[in-house]
Amino acid sequence: MNTSILLFFTSLLFTLNVQAARLAIVIDDVGYRVNAENKIFQMSVAVSIAILPNSPYGRKMAEKAYQQGREILIHLPMAPLSKQPLEKYTLHPAMNREEIARIIQDAIQKVPHAVGMNNHMGSAMTSNFSGMEKVIQELSHRRLYFLDSVTIGNTQVTKAAIGTSVPVLRRNIFLDNTQTEAETRHQLNRAIALARKQGSAIAIGHPHPTTMRALQQTLATLPSDIELVTPSMLLSSAPTTKNDNQIVRNCIKPRESKPAPATSSDYLKMLGKALSNNVIVNSLNRHMQKLLGHYRAQETPNDSGKPEVRQTTENKMAGKTKPQQKDDQTGAQKTKDACANF
Numbered sequence: 001m002n003t004s005i006l007l008f009f010t011s012l013l014f015t016l017n018v019q020a021a022r023l024a025i026v027i028d029d030v031g032y033r034v035n036a037e038n039k040i041f042q043m044s045v046a047v048s049i050a051i052l053p054n055s056p057y058g059r060k061m062a063e064k065a066y067q068q069g070r071e072i073l074i075h076l077p078m079a080p081l082s083k084q085p086l087e088k089y090t091l092h093p094a095m096n097r098e099e100i101a102r103i104i105q106d107a108i109q110k111v112p113h114a115v116g117m118n119n120h121m122g123s124a125m126t127s128n129f130s131g132m133e134k135v136i137q138e139l140s141h142r143r144l145y146f147l148d149s150v151t152i153g154n155t156q157v158t159k160a161a162i163g164t165s166v167p168v169l170r171r172n173i174f175l176d177n178t179q180t181e182a183e184t185r186h187q188l189n190r191a192i193a194l195a196r197k198q199g200s201a202i203a204i205g206h207p208h209p210t211t212m213r214a215l216q217q218t219l220a221t222l223p224s225d226i227e228l229v230t231p232s233m234l235l236s237s238a239p240t241t242k243n244d245n246q247i248v249r250n251c252i253k254p255r256e257s258k259p260a261p262a263t264s265s266d267y268l269k270m271l272g273k274a275l276s277n278n279v280i281v282n283s284l285n286r287h288m289q290k291l292l293g294h295y296r297a298q299e300t301p302n303d304s305g306k307p308e309v310r311q312t313t314e315n316k317m318a319g320k321t322k323p324q325q326k327d328d329q330t331g332a333q334k335t336k337d338a339c340a341n342f
C-alpha cells in the first residue's frame with residue numbers, strides 16, 4: 001500500500017490524541033444569586049449546576065436548566081466540622097434515618113429534574129460512616145447518583161455506597177478556593193491535565209464573578225481533545241462493589257483496548273474508527289472511507305481465500321460512525337439514556 005498515506009494517518013493519530021479526555025464541570029451553591037448564575041445559562045449546556053434546595057430561586061433555576069437540557073444536581077447541605085452559618089435542613093450525623101429521609105425527599109421536591117446529588121460543606125457529615133449510610137440508603141430508592149464534593153480527606157461516602165445501587169463520583173478539583181480569574185484559569189488547566197492523564201476529571205466551582213469570567217474564557221478555547229461532559233456521562237451501569245477504588249473505577253467508563261491490526265487494510269479501518277470519535281477529524285474520516293474503498297479495489301482475497309464482502313464492511317463502519325453532537329444537543333434525556341441504571 002501507499003506508505004506515505006499510512007505514515008500520514010499514523011502521525012495524525014498520535015498528534016491529535018484521538019481519544020478525547022472527558023471533563024465535567026459543576027457549579028455549586030446555585031439558587032441565591034440570579035444575576036451571577038444567569039451567566040451559567042449562557043455557557044455550554046454540558047456545564048452542570050448543583051442547586052441548594054432551600055434557596056429562594058432554586059426551583060426557578062432548576063426549571064430553567066431543565067429547559068436547556070442542562071444536568072441538575074441537588075446540592076444538599078451537610079454539617080461541617082467548623083462553626084459557620086448553616087442552611088435550613090442541614091444534615092447532621094446525629095439525625096436518625098427518618099429525619100434524613102424526610103430532608104432528602106423534601107429536597108427532591110424542591111429541586112425538580114435532578115439526576116444526582118452532591119454535598120454542600122459536609123466535612124462532619126461525610127466523614128461519618130453511619131450518617132452517610134443513611135443518606136445512601138435513601139438515595140438507593142431515588143435513583144440519584146452521588147457526587148462526593150470531597151470536603152474532607154476522611155470522607156466515608158464511597159465506603160457507605162459499597163454493595164448498594166448508588167453510583168458515586170468524586171470531585172477532583174475545586175476551581176475557586178482562591179477567588180481570582182488567574183487562579184480559576186490555573187485550576188481549570190489542572191483539571192484539563194488530569195482529564196488527559198486519567199481519561200476524565202470532575203471540577204467544582206461556584207457562581208463567583210471571577211469563576212464565571214475564567215470559565216467563559218477557558219470554555220471558549222477548550223482544547224479539541226477535551227470533551228466537556230456531565231457527571232452522569234462518567235458513570236457506567238456497573239453496580240458498586242468491592243473496595244473504594246473499585247467503586248470509583250466502576251463509575252468511569254473504561255477505555256477499550258484495541259487488538260493489533262492483522263493487515264494494512266485493517267490498520268486503516270482501525271484508524272478510521274478511532275478518528276471518527278474525534279471532533280476535529282470527523283470530516284477527515286469521510287476521506288478515509290474513500291481511500292479504503294480505493295485500497296479494497298486493489299486488494300487480493302484474504303487468508304480464507306474468499307473475497308471481502310465490501311458492502312457489509314462499509315455498512316458496518318458507517319453504522320459505527322456516529323454523527324457529531326453539538327453541546328446544545330446533549331440534554332438530560334441523553335444522559336439518562338446513557339446511564340439508565342442509576
Ligand SMILES: [Zn+2]
Binds near residue numbers: 119120121
Ligand atoms: Zn456548596
